[in-house]
Amino acid sequence: MSEGATKKEEKPRKFQAIRGTRDLLPPETALWNRVEQTTHEVFASYGFGEIRPPIFEPTELFVRAVGGETDIVSKEMFILAEQHEDRDVLALSHLRDALTLMAVSADHKPSVDFFLEKSAEFCDGYQAALKKGVVYADERGGIKIEYVKEARQHLVDTIAQDRFEGWRDRFDETVRLCIQYMGLITLEQGNALRPEATASVCRAYIEHNMQQLPQPVKLYYMGPMFRRERPQKGRYRQFHQIGAEILGGPDAPAIGAELIEMLMTFFAKLELEGTTLDINSIGHAADNCRRGYVAKLKAELEKVKDKLGADSQRRIETNPLRVLDSKLEHEQAIIATLPKIADYICDDCKTHYAAVKRELDLRGVKYQENWRLVRGLDYYMRTTFEITARGLGSQNAVCGGGRYDGLVELLGGPPTKGIGFAIGEDRLILSLQEAGKGAAPQSRDVYIAWMGQNAYATAIRAAKTLRAAGFSVELPPTELKFGKALERASKLGSRFALILGDNEVTSGEWTLKNLANAEQQKLNEQALLEYLRKA
Numbered sequence: 338m339s340e341g342a343t344k345k346e347e348k349p350r351k352f353q354a355i356r357g358t359r360d361l362l363p364p365e366t367a368l369w370n371r372v373e374q375t376t377h378e379v380f381a382s383y384g385f386g387e388i389r390p391p392i393f394e395p396t397e398l399f400v401r402a403v404g405g406e407t408d409i410v411s412k413e414m415f416i417l418a419e420q421h422e423d424r425d426v427l428a429l430s431h432l433r434d435a436l437t438l439m440a441v442s443a444d445h446k447p448s449v450d451f452f453l454e455k456s457a458e459f460c461d462g463y464q465a466a467l468k469k470g471v472v473y474a475d476e477r478g479g480i481k482i483e484y485v486k487e488a489r490q491h492l493v494d495t496i497a498q499d500r501f502e503g504w505r506d507r508f509d510e511t512v513r514l515c516i517q518y519m520g521l522i523t524l525e526q527g528n529a530l531r532p533e534a535t536a537s538v539c540r541a542y543i544e545h546n547m548q549q550l551p552q553p554v555k556l557y558y559m560g561p562m563f564r565r566e567r568p569q570k571g572r573y574r575q576f577h578q579i580g581a582e583i584l585g586g587p588d589a590p591a592i593g594a595e596l597i598e599m600l601m602t603f604f605a606k607l608e609l610e611g612t613t614l615d616i617n618s619i620g621h622a623a624d625n626c627r628r629g630y631v632a633k634l635k636a637e638l639e640k641v642k643d644k645l646g647a648d649s650q651r652r653i654e655t656n657p658l659r660v661l662d663s664k665l666e667h668e669q670a671i672i673a674t675l676p677k678i679a680d681y682i683c684d685d686c687k688t689h690y691a692a693v694k695r696e697l698d699l700r701g702v703k704y705q706e707n708w709r710l711v712r713g714l715d716y717y718m719r720t721t722f723e724i725t726a727r728g729l730g731s732q733n734a735v736c737g738g739g740r741y742d743g744l745v746e747l748l749g750g751p752p753t754k755g756i757g758f759a760i761g762e763d764r765l766i767l768s769l770q771e772a773g774k775g776a777a778p779q780s781r782d783v784y785i786a787w788m789g790q791n792a793y794a795t796a797i798r799a800a801k802t803l804r805a806a807g808f809s810v811e812l813p814p815t816e817l818k819f820g821k822a823l824e825r826a827s828k829l830g831s832r833f834a835l836i837l838g839d840n841e842v843t844s845g846e847w848t849l850k851n852l853a854n855a856e857q858q859k860l861n862e863q864a865l866l867e868y869l870r871k872a
């Protein structure tokens with residue numbers, strides 16, 4: 338086969354949107370715009386200002402704020418691969434690679450002195466980098482370096498014992514352990530695409546000293562979030578959230594209640610149907626409150642462990658609260674018999690919860706209490722809420738929120754009260770579409786059918802005038818016979834056709850055709866504008 342022939346057969350690669358991402362297209366985007374415009378209006382009427390944080394942040398921000406044990410952080414985060422910019426950290430990373438290679442290769446067992454020297458260099462270098470702030474300053478990294486140091490000390494002790502029989506095996510074993518611990522230390526500061534935005538908003542609050550502004554600070558955001566989940570209806574890898582946070586000030590029950598009132602007003606304005614608001618209080622992380630409950634819950638769960646599925650069994654150890662939001666059918670009856678958190682929270686939290694409900698009643702906000710509504714992280718406290726909507730199958734949660742008084746402090750800021758929510762915009766839109774509230778295809782107000790060069794100049798001017806007056810106008814770029822032009826006008830769903838030929842141009846009386854009923858009339862330019870304004 339000749340070269341030319343092979344080339345012909347090679348078709349250029351066709352690209353498709355990556356799994357879990359999608360193009361939002363017209364006319365659907367008009368609905369997105371309506372939702373977002375309504376957000377701006379409603380949220381501003383409650384005194385919120387918009388914040389637009391970046392789409393990627395240090396991975397560590399999310400690890401801390403969302404929690405290393407959550408699925409979002411441990412499995413779903415899009416971490417951007419990147420060479421570390423700091424030369425010392427790069428050197429540390431190379432040092433660790435070299436030591437690791439040595440430890441695993443049978444031929445190049447490291448000499449004792451070499452390993453002791455280099456591992457000390459690693460420990461010192463890591464601690465210097467921590468101080469410099471170029472590697473994660475997280476306590477887990479701190480613990481891991483302690484492990485490395487301990488293992489290293491063990492090496493020193495081993496050889497101090499006068500190289501007893503079999504010492505080298507023991508030494509090699511400890512070296513492997515030492516290396517294993519080193520491997521656990523995160524050296525790359527790395528960035529990640531945001532899986533949510535509360536962390537960014539809190540980071541920004543601290544970074545811009547917003548605690549010096551009048552408190553509380555009320556912020557809202559909207560934009561794409563990224564999670565590596567199994568894509569399905571209502572669940573994407575790039576999805577969109579609209580969220581709001583109230584930071585600083587007191588934790589007065591009215592603050593949360595007003596936030597929820599704003600949400601329900603927003604949904605009502607969009608005519609979102611079949612919304613249900615669930616609320617709960619999860620107390621706070623103290624022995625006489627949530628911790629006491631979790632201990633009790635864990636004990637009860639142990640008793641019924643055998644009847645639970647593998648996920649729930651695991652959660653008894655890692656996060657017993659999460660067992661409560663299991664969706665498995667056969668676990669429901671068991672969960673129903675478990676102790677309820679409301680009976681275990683402290684008096685202050687009980688009073689706060691009762692006040693939140695009173696404040697919601699005052700605002701005419703309907704809710705149902707759901708004791709199974711929980712959050713798995715320590716800094717979440719007291720009020721939690723969730724809103725479900727119709728037409729979404731099992732992905733029916735359109736909004737989740739709650740109070741998180743410890744978060745700003747956890748991110749290095751001053752003790753700060755906080756409460757917020759995040760709406761899943763994709764699901765909100767889906768629900769609106771299911772209810773027949775989708776956007777109609779975009780139509781045109783006026784299609785200008787012109788023929789002849791004189792008419793063309795007039796048509797250009799008419800298009801400009803009409804557009805400036807706020808009408809949507811289609812002006813064909815090349816001359817079409819009137820019949821053809823009217824056909825196109827109908828296909829585009831135009832309401833009117835403005836017919837401009839030689840006659841119209843000379844007389845100054847333009848022909849306007851109503852495409853719905855085929856009625857025609859003659860109007861001069863001024864009269865045309867007035868007529869269209871009323872039409």
Ligand code: ATP
Pocket residue numbers: 533564566571572573574576577578732734735736737738759760761762763764
């Ligand atoms: P779910 O239990 O449905 O996974 P979640 O607890 O992970 O939700 P949050 O992190 O609280 O959800 O996010 C708030 C809202 O964002 C959810 O109620 C949902 O509407 C939406 N959301 C979350 N993940 C996705 C996704 N992958 N695709 C589309 N929307 C999502």
Ligand code: MG
Pocket residue numbers: none
């Ligand atoms: Mg999720």
